[in-house]
Amino acid sequence: MGELFKWDYTDYPGYKKYPHLFKPIQIGKLTIPNRIKYAATEDNLNDKDGFITDADVSYMRERAKGVVGGIACMQGVYMDKKRHGQGYVGQAACWDDKYIPGLKRIADAIKEEGAISASQLMHCGRVGAVEVEYCQGPSPVPQRLRIFRPVEVMSKDDIKRCIDEHIEAADRLCQAGFEIIEISGIVGYLISNFISSYTNRRTDEYGGDIRGRMKMVMETIQGVKKVIGDRPLGIRLCSDELLDDVRGNTPEESMITYQMAEEAGADYMSVTAGWQEAIYPVISRDIPQGSWLFLAKRAKEHIKIPVQMAYRLFDPAIPNKAIGDGILDIWEMCRPMIADPHLPKKVLEGREDEIRPCVACNVCLARLFRDAPMTCYINPVCAHDHDPKFHITPAETMKKVMIVGAGAAGLECAWVAAERGHEVHVYDKLREVGGTLLEARKAPYGDEELYYQINFAKVKSDKAGVQFHLETEVTTDLVDEEMPDTVVLAVGPKYIKGIAPGFDRANVVGVLDVLAGKAAVGDNVVVWGNKKPGVGVALFLAKQKKKVTIVGKNKDFAIDINPSFRWRYNAYLRQNGVTVYNDCDIAEITDNGVTVMTYDGYMIPVKADTVVCTERAPNQDLKNAIKELGVEIFEIGDMVIPRNLSSAVHDGYKVGLRI
Amino acid sequence: MPVDAEKEISRLWRGLHGAQDSTIKTFYQWRKAAIGLVPDANPSEIALKGWEAMAQDMGKLFLPRLSFSKGEEAFLKQVAGLYVNTWQGYGAVVKVEPGTSPMEVFIKWERCPWPAFAKDFNAPLKEDVAGCDLVLQITIDMVNAFMNTNFKIETQKAIPRGEGICLRRLYKP
Ligand SMILES: Cc1cc2nc3c(=O)[nH]c(=O)nc-3n(C[C@H](O)[C@H](O)[C@H](O)COP(=O)(O)O)c2cc1C
Ligand code: SF4
Numbered sequence: 158m159g160e161l162f163k164w165d166y167t168d169y170p171g172y173k174k175y176p177h178l179f180k181p182i183q184i185g186k187l188t189i190p191n192r193i194k195y196a197a198t199e200d201n202l203n204d205k206d207g208f209i210t211d212a213d214v215s216y217m218r219e220r221a222k223g224v225v226g227g228i229a230c231m232q233g234v235y236m237d238k239k240r241h242g243q244g245y246v247g248q249a250a251c252w253d254d255k256y257i258p259g260l261k262r263i264a265d266a267i268k269e270e271g272a273i274s275a276s277q278l279m280h281c282g283r284v285g286a287v288e289v290e291y292c293q294g295p296s297p298v299p300q301r302l303r304i305f306r307p308v309e310v311m312s313k314d315d316i317k318r319c320i321d322e323h324i325e326a327a328d329r330l331c332q333a334g335f336e337i338i339e340i341s342g343i344v345g346y347l348i349s350n351f352i353s354s355y356t357n358r359r360t361d362e363y364g365g366d367i368r369g370r371m372k373m374v375m376e377t378i379q380g381v382k383k384v385i386g387d388r389p390l391g392i393r394l395c396s397d398e399l400l401d402d403v404r405g406n407t408p409e410e411s412m413i414t415y416q417m418a419e420e421a422g423a424d425y426m427s428v429t430a431g432w433q434e435a436i437y438p439v440i441s442r443d444i445p446q447g448s449w450l451f452l453a454k455r456a457k458e459h460i461k462i463p464v465q466m467a468y469r470l471f472d473p474a475i476p477n478k479a480i481g482d483g484i485l486d487i488w489e490m491c492r493p494m495i496a497d498p499h500l501p502k503k504v505l506e507g508r509e510d511e512i513r514p515c516v517a518c519n520v521c522l523a524r525l526f527r528d529a530p531m532t533c534y535i536n537p538v539c540a541h542d543h544d545p546k547f548h549i550t551p552a553e554t555m556k557k558v559m560i561v562g563a564g565a566a567g568l569e570c571a572w573v574a575a576e577r578g579h580e581v582h583v584y585d586k587l588r589e590v591g592g593t594l595l596e597a598r599k600a601p602y603g604d605e606e607l608y609y610q611i612n613f614a615k616v617k618s619d620k621a622g623v624q625f626h627l628e629t630e631v632t633t634d635l636v637d638e639e640m641p642d643t644v645v646l647a648v649g650p651k652y653i654k655g656i657a658p659g660f661d662r663a664n665v666v667g668v669l670d671v672l673a674g675k676a677a678v679g680d681n682v683v684v685w686g687n688k689k690p691g692v693g694v695a696l697f698l699a700k701q702k703k704k705v706t707i708v709g710k711n712k713d714f715a716i717d718i719n720p721s722f723r724w725r726y727n728a729y730l731r732q733n734g735v736t737v738y739n740d741c742d743i744a745e746i747t748d749n750g751v752t753v754m755t756y757d758g759y760m761i762p763v764k765a766d767t768v769v770c771t772e773r774a775p776n777q778d779l780k781n782a783i784k785e786l787g788v789e790i791f792e793i794g795d796m797v798i799p800r801n802l803s804s805a806v807h808d809g810y811k812v813g814l815r816i
Numbered sequence: 817m818p819v820d821a822e823k824e825i826s827r828l829w830r831g832l833h834g835a836q837d838s839t840i841k842t843f844y845q846w847r848k849a850a851i852g853l854v855p856d857a858n859p860s861e862i863a864l865k866g867w868e869a870m871a872q873d874m875g876k877l878f879l880p881r882l883s884f885s886k887g888e889e890a891f892l893k894q895v896a897g898l899y900v901n902t903w904q905g906y907g908a909v910v911k912v913e914p915g916t917s918p919m920e921v922f923i924k925w926e927r928c929p930w931p932a933f934a935k936d937f938n939a940p941l942k943e944d945v946a947g948c949d950l951v952l953q954i955t956i957d958m959v960n961a962f963m964n965t966n967f968k969i970e971t972q973k974a975i976p977r978g979e980g981i982c983l984r985r986l987y988k989p
Contacts, residue, residue: 297961298961298962298964299875299876299879299958299961299962300879301879301880301962302880303876354964355964358964401884401885402882402883402884402885403882403883403884403962403963404884404963404964436883752819759824759827759828760819760820760824761819761824762819762821
């Protein structure tokens with residue numbers, strides 16, 4: 158194994174804690190020093206014609222640093238000049254030699270960081286053709302969603318050309334210097350369209366039973382193998398399409414595809430689950446971590462080549478155990494390393510508590526689907542890795558900084574400012590840090606994971622020397638006494654009541670008191686406010702078997718949750734019997750209930766013994782009180798305009814850089 | 817502020833009927849305008865183009881609501897239910913009745929506002945039947961293409977033909 162063992166992990170705390178993650182493995186003729194892979198991630202950062210940009214190179218370089226000798230896989234490239242395979246406006250292209258120099262920059266960056274460079278071939282099939290009018294597929298099966306293009310059936314010549322394009326692109330990726338080539342058959346892209354009984358209805362040799370439906374894939378694997386020499390060839394295939402409602406493949410058929418791919422020469426299998434068109438959630442926060450590992454186990458039972466898998470494996474203890482148990486060989490990660498590019502490095506160095514946690518909100522994905530460059534909800538630097546304005550650099554003048562509020566915004570600002578060399582003091586009237594999230598994390602369907610951001614920022618703050626003054630109310634006198642150079646107000650929003658008759662009644666309570674268990678709540682509840690705080694508390698109460706009705710002024714519910722996650726909440730509200738009146742307000746609250754008024758003046762009587770207020774407003778009281786002192790003031794988070802965790806973190810980070 | 821439930825419901829009911837009427841009226845107003853623009857064209861051909869566009873959209877609305885998880889028989893009923901919901905939205909009185917075998921159902925329109933509007937706008941009633949048939953055909957073709965089924969739908973009775981009800985047989989041959 159020789160030179161590999163510049164990667165000797167044995168002295169690191171992470172090796173001792175997670176020995177299985179830092180053991181070498183053989184893939185084909187290549188030895189990988191550890192079991193870690195950054196999985197392919199489309200980022201929409203490339204040029205509209207598919208040329209690699211500085212932003213993408215820096216993005217990949219950071220992730221390559223993170224895998225400490227493991228595999229870093231670049232995003233899937235499209236391979237046809239006609240752009241049928243292109244699924245994202247900023248997707249990298251590889252249909253001509255002119256792309257090789259750009260791709261080489263990525264391969265070089267990965268290798269310079271000591272990682273193994275992998276690249277991916279990705280024809281997006283029936284969810285592709287973002288820049289052209291028709292997408293391509295084996296059969297003319299319409300998609301469920303309107304946003305996709307009509308499907309044009311591929312002739313045998315088209316199939317042949319498409320296979321050749323895979324082969325030629327693989328050759329170019331080798332010329333660019335990549336050490337691993339991967340074919341993506343994930344989430345409903347072309348490879349999976351050929352394999353699935355849902356989308357392949359062909360009667361020629363490229364259709365029929367599962368063996369016929371695999372023919373295109375087999376020819377692709379065999380063809381690519383011929384041009385890539387000794388390099389390993391991997392493939393990502395669905396272990397469960399989750400398409401039983403549209404008559405997709407059975408799990409048994411999926412396992413046949415795994416065996417056939419192995420027979421054709423694939424050197425590893427990356428196990429995937431679900432299609433974009435599936436009606437089941439797969440990777441959002443409501444799915445507990447590790448839920449899909451049974452699919453890796455099933456794969457291990459059917460094939461001999463190494464099995465890799467991502468899908469909500471955020472906590473290193475889970476893949477470490479899975480590898481130890483023999484049900485997984487390589488731990489893949491996508492979103493955890495979007496949120497923290499150095500995640501595995503921190504694990505190795507025993508700095509797990511410094512990992513910025515992905516909150517599985519899928520904003521990164523949602524942005525891609527809307528032709529926007531990727532960003533991360535929780536990591537302000539993501540996709541700005543190349544931009545020095547986003548880097549933490551020492552402050553020119555050291556300042557004494559007073560941050561009022563130890564919620565997400567205040568803590569984020571605190572650690573960034575402290576790392577830049579400022580003397581930072583954080584004040585909060587509560588005994589614990591966390592602000593709103595102390596209670597908001599109690600909402601069901603995974604919201605406890607939101608609080609991990611607080612843990613992260615608190616650890617970073619402590620390590621950067623931030624001084625905490627908890628159970629301390631900040632007043633004008635205190636500011637005057639402490640004489641800070643800068644005050645950062647992160648006091649959170651004001652929780653407000655409506656103006657309709659009855660809002661002053663005793664049965665009207667606040668959302669935080671309800672979540673904290675401090676308010677008495679009856680069996681029939683109206684929640685006032687249809688944004689995330691309202692939806693969260695409604696589900697929290699519905700889980701206690703209460704009849705809950707949401708009344709909110711916004712035209713749609715949960716407009717502060719991105720569409721790639723909001724559909725889950727829609728389903729949970731339905732499942733839990735929560736009635737939602739959007740575009741409505743409370744006209745009156747009485748002892749027995751609430752009169753709801755629709756935007757166009759209709760009245761609906763709703764039985765209720767409790768009303769929970771979740772509406773918020775900007776909170777300027779302290780600012781107004783201290784502005785006469787002449788001290789520099791910054792405002793961040795919900796006190797400016799109530800928004801969400803992401804805005805709090807991004808505000809905090811940016812102001813931390815500006816002070 | 818006590819709510820007068822009767823008043824609220826009657827206002828809503830009137831509002832709903834107003835909206836249903838104007839949906840259908842809009843179609844016939846569009847038909848009249850289009851015929852005026854192309855006087856040499858066959859009016860029914862123009863109208864059928866309109867029905868076709870409606871059908872494409874209706875089919876797209878159906879697809880995300882379809883599921884085969886409970887098997888073919890349940891799926892057939894689900895498709896019938898989607899037709900019922902759509903026409904109820906127009907203000908029709910329509911329901912699904914069982915057929916003679918599990919893979920057959922009847923969709924029965926006891927009342928439908930479309931023919932009355934056709935008369936109001938001087939559109940031939942046979943065009944109304946042809947329009948409905950086209951919509952049903954296009955949508956069932958979309959459902960079949962999506963789910964790899966081979967369902968058929970056929971019209972057995974039609975209100976515009978003076979047969980009192982519209983009766984469509986939805987079945988697997
Ligand atoms: C923003 C984003 C972009 C992705 N791009 C690709 C891609 O280009 N090719 C691919 O095979 N999978 C892609 N995936 C899927 C991931 O590689 C991964 O399998 C999936 O996100 C589940 O893993 P996770 O829970 O670690 O995020 C993408 C996922 C995300 C969130
Ligand atoms: S946007 Fe959300 S899901 Fe995506 S990486 Fe960031 S925190 Fe995770």
